[in-house]
Amino acid sequence: MTTHVVQWGNSQVWKVGGKMFAVGGWSRNGMPAFTFKTSDLNYDFLRYKEGYRPAPYLASRGMKWIQQFEGSKELDEELTYYLQESYRIVSLGLTKKKQKELGLNQ
Secondary structure, three states: OEEEEEEOOOEEEEEEOOEEEEEEEEOOOOOEEEEEEOOHHHHHHHOOOOOEEEOOOOHHHOOOEEEEOOOOHHHHHHHHHHHHHHHHHHHHOOOHHHHHHHOOOO
């Protein structure tokens, strides 16, 4: 189960079990930007890939969050995968009780 809220001014925030897994907003160049949690391996790969960067605020605190700040057909297809992965990673961090309440079959 996913919930959506607007936080921190005008950021679009998606959560699972009350835990954030994605944030939508605007990059410095005025383009849409999407921030999501990653695995260690994906973080190490994406932090150097064009169109991506360590997420402002979150990555500087040692968290494995990436921001996609450029868009293209290819990056949009990748974004779908990374958002699904972020949801999975965050949902795995929920208590077993919460996972069961939400009907998550991990």
